[in-house]
Amino acid sequence: VEASIPEPQRDAWKKFQAKPFVSKDDFEKEVVRHVETTLARSMFNCDETAAYAAASLAFRDRLITEWNRTQQRQTFADTKRVYYLSLEFLMGRALDNAMLNVGLKNIAKEGLSELGFRIEDIINQEHDAALGNGGLGRLAACFLDSMASLNFPAWGYGLRYKYGIFKQEIVDGYQVEVPDYWLDFNPWEFPRHDIVVDVQFYGGVRKYQDEAGKNVAVWEGGEIVKATAYDVPIPGFNTPTTNNMRLWSSKAASGEFDFQKFNSGDYESSVADQQRAETISAVLYPNDNLDRGKELRLKQQYFWVAASLYDIVRRFKKSKRAWSEFPDQIAIQLNDTHPTLAIVELQRILIDMEGLDWDEAWTIVTNTFGYTNHTVLPEALEKWSVPLFQNLLPRHLQIIYDINMFFLQSVERKFPGDRDMLGRVSIIEESQPKMVRMAFLAIVGSHKVNGVAELHSDLIKTTIFKDFVKIFGPDKFTNVTNGITPRRWLHQANPRLSELIASKTGGLGFLKDLNVLNELEKFADDKEFKKEWAEIKYANKVRLAKYIKSTTGVTVNPAALFDIQVKRIHEYKRQQLNIFGVIHRYLTIKAMTPEERKKLAPRVSIFGGKAAPGYWMAKTIIHLINNVGAVVNKDPDVGDLLKVIFLEDYNVSKAEIITPASDVSEHISTAGTEASGTSNMKFVLNGGLIIGTCDGANIEITREIGENNIFLFGNLAEDVEDLRHTHNYGSHTLDPDLVKVFDLIKSNAFGDAGAFGALTGSIEDHGDYYLVSDDFHSYIQTQTLVDEAYKNQEEWITKTILSVARMGFFSSDRCINEYAEMIWNVEPLPVGKESGLGKEE
Ligand code: CBF
Incomplete structure (x- = not known):
């Protein structure tokens, strides 16, 4: 449905357009407004939790205004976008980060103080968004910050777990796990009840030849679960660019419980469908570097991948471009093997739904995906049992078999008679039961594979993926050494050090170009500075x-x-x-x-x-x-x-x-x-x-x-x-x-x-x-x-001091530029003039 406002009414819209606050007074006004209206409280019952809520809502309003503009700008520009698929985003707290990235922390500090609060206490009210286990999820969060800060048109796609990583308590010296229900109050997300995707599971595949003699496969039956989008704005530092992280939440397709069962007293099964569907996005698996092969995890992976790809393809189709242009417009990065099903899903969409030939579709698929490997530990390399796959995703299994067949045929052509090689590289492991090797599928379906530090990238080439280097050649494999965002990990975590560095290097420029830290070398023996x-x-x-x-x-x-x-x-x-x-x-x-x-x-x-x-x-x-x-x-x-x-x-x-x-x-x-x-x-x-x-x-x-x-x-x-x-x-x-x-x-x-x-x-x-x-x-x-x-x-x-001065290389901005150049082939979208945001501190 066309929801655009007709031309004659647009002037009114422009006149009353939302304007982000810039002054302390306006910020206070917003805080008080949110306390008195959104939260239905007053100055007589405004505690720190309410002040946190109101301050966050004030900043959220600001972010969302910039988010809207960014999305419009990116849509009009119609340039290539990056989609970062990660089952984990370990974001931590958002308020402090938002205040610093838009450059209004001092204003907020003064404003809150005038309203009777200490900013530190307010920041401490926030519950961490802990949708990750460790390094892999935190890397994804740093990358989102860098992509926005560098003005790359980029989205993160993940799952909106109801429970993030468990809370750890130590009782008599032992770890005890307690659920982390973090969604009690989360001002940073926007539910998009209009963006709902049907995701299919189970069922069977019917194959036939159409009138033109073409083989057709129809995946039918089974059950449908609904994926609802929740958007989280990701502000860049010192730029108006505000990107999007879209997290999917699961719901039963019917959306309603079974009244008949309810009335007849069968309360439990009347809500069973909902509960089963909602379980999909309920909990983050708390294993780091360990694969357990649980069906629910595979369900999570497909649910998230299917919804994300539907969304990406829908957006692409609006541009009315030819399918062959898909990889010119879209780069999808697989954060580890968790989203590898996206490769199969895109192939399925292209051949089953859009009617493309296998080869044409496969060229598009492989040119679109890049795969990052994060571990060589054997216990962490994902494998899924074929019977499990067959039951849950029957059409996908067929496609995987086809991908494997064409792949093994090409290997056979390159290494005639080398049966050992075929066994070693096959996507299907001939074990009991047979297993789908997800890392191999990810390599075969991507145009680039990267490790995350030099030694690691060398190791994957000489150990676990050695045969694939022979098959595809060394150029398919590359290294992007990880990095961290200096905004959170220096400016936010260590404000005094950041201030000192700024005072010696001419301002906050080092936060956008970490190599500026080099200038500190000359102070390494400076008495005052050292003190x-x-x-x-x-x-x-x-x-x-x-x-x-x-x-x-x-x-x-x-x-x-x-x-x-x-x-x-x-x-x-x-x-x-x-x-x-x-x-x-x-x-x-x-x-x-x-x-x-x-x-x-x-x-x-x-x-x-x-x-x-x-x-x-x-x-x-x-x-x-x-x-x-x-x-x-x-x-x-x-x-x-x-x-x-x-x-x-x-x-x-x-x-x-x-x-x-x-x-x-x-x-x-x-x-x-x-x-x-x-x-x-x-x-x-x-x-x-x-x-x-x-x-x-x-x-x-x-x-x-x-x-x-x-x-x-x-x-x-x-x-x-x-x-x-x-x-x-x-x-x-x-x-x-x-x-x-x-x-x-x-x-x-x-x-x-x-x-x-x-x-x-x-x-x-x-x-x-x-x-x-x-x-x-x-x-x-x-x-x-x-x-x-x-x-x-x-x-x-x-x-x-010398060490800090030499750490410029480890900014996640450097990583993102490397990914953009070597893997994604994507350019930043200039914002016109820098916004002046972030200039304050
Ligand atoms: O690449 C990011 C991090 O990922 C891990 O945490 C992972 O989950 N595989 C690795 O263990 C880290 O070494 C790595 O830094």
Whole structure:
């Protein structure tokens, strides 16, 4: 239906067009209006929650005005758009980010103060949008920020989970999961009840030949679930460009419950359809780097992909262009294999619904998609059982078989007679049951495949995807090293540091061109500058110390070295290596004379992160950390020399407090297992040093900042396989210091040793897959170097300044420009004149 206002009435519209506020008074007016009308409250019952709601609504109005203009501009320009498909968007809080990106935080601060509130308290009211597990989801959030900031016409597509990642509570040292119902009040989303897509599941396929002799396949029967769009505006920094993140929510097709069943007393089954449909978008799967192969997860994937593609194709069809132009207008990036079904769905739309030939359709499909691989861990590579697929998505399975057949025929032509090769690269694994290998499907259906750091991109080419390099040639595979948005991870998380940098580099330009940080090199030995730099770090540590006190009750000394490891708990990330190191330090302190103790730099070892609810070993590691803390923190021999803290419920907003407060942070994965890591970048950007292995982006960070400014240790990726082989088939003697640590654990020093038997046993008796013992000595030695280096504060500060100065490469803006050039072939859409937004601070 044409809903456009007729020409004669448009002047009235223009006259009364919504105008975003720009002054403090207008902002206050908006806040009061929202309190008194939208929220139906008054100055007599306006608490901080209401003030947060009203301030957010005021900013939301602003964003949506710019959002509308951006969408109109992009539609009129009719240039190529990017669609970023991600099952996870770990956005964190929106208000602070919106205020900073539109450059009106000072106005809001003053305005709120005049209305009786402190801006920090208001910001703290917001519930994190935690629609992700860890690095992959947070990367997607950084990319949205960069795409908007760089004026790329780009949308994110995801799922609107009712429950984000669970909240973690620590009870008696154990992780307990609590649901995170974050939608109670979410002012940042716009339900689009007019944008609803029918998504089909189950049913069967009828095939026949039409009058022209063409084979036709009709997918019929089964059930329909409705996908409703919810839009979230994504403001760029210092630009009016406001992009869109569209999240889909599921509902039963009928929309109503069965009255007959209800009346006859069968209450439960009267709402069963709704409940079953709503379950699809109900919960985020809480596994990071782990595939569980559950049917509901496959349902989520198809639901989201089908709705998104319907939307994308609908928009394209409005332009009335030829289908062959689809890839000139649209680039779709697959964030990991989760959206791989999009490849099959687009092929299905083109051949079954739009009547294109297979080859013509397949050319369009492969030119449209790009696939990012985020892991080489075998347990994380998605596979779906063929019978499950057959039942849920019968037509898609047929298409996958056809894709595979044509692909294998081409392989056969290239490598005649190489049957092993055919078996290795087949999209269908000939197991019992047969499995669909999603990564292979993603490679075959995309024109580019990228890894997320140099080492990782090399590894995928030489290990898991080695055959595909032979088949498609090396050019199909590329690297885009990850990055982070400096807006959130410096400007928002560390405002004082951002201000200091601005004062020395001529303003906030560095937030748009992070290479400007280079200018800080000349201050690396500047006494005054170093003093200010150190004061800021100290203030950030004081802030974290207060937070630790308020949440754990433990007092930590802000002058101690803060050593932080916050990330998902996983054996490959080796929090166990860290805690064993802490126990070793504890033993060392206990054995020291009082004189020796005086020479030791006090340390606070801080951990944080969630374990997947079914990942027992990871939960055991959390338990051990907490139990070690309980003993060490009250040992009078130790005092301030060592404190061990586990921060509950690590999330994005907590990361904003934790990251600026590190002296060192730990990125100590077994070499070759962490694809990139991104918190390593955040910590260095905030003036902390790293202790790390030669893994993921640590390697490039070292190259950029210089090896004098990082503490590297451990075996290299190229040696890992041989070491594992030796463990299993040769001799495996444990490091003697690690044996002492295990002896202490076994003496029940940290509670019943039986609770930790599986953990120590995995290293002693089960092959030490993650090389904890092999790297232990080097880790302990390197930690001693950290202690020594920290004593020389002058040099330490210089190292941190030089490191920050050299971090320009790790901006997610650089990544997005690389994706745009190498993969998407898309240009930014100039905004005319920069808006003047963001100029304030
Ligand atoms: O590329 C972003 C991040 O993705 C992961 O978190 C993932 O889920 N596969 C990797 O583990 C990280 O190394 C990587 O930085």
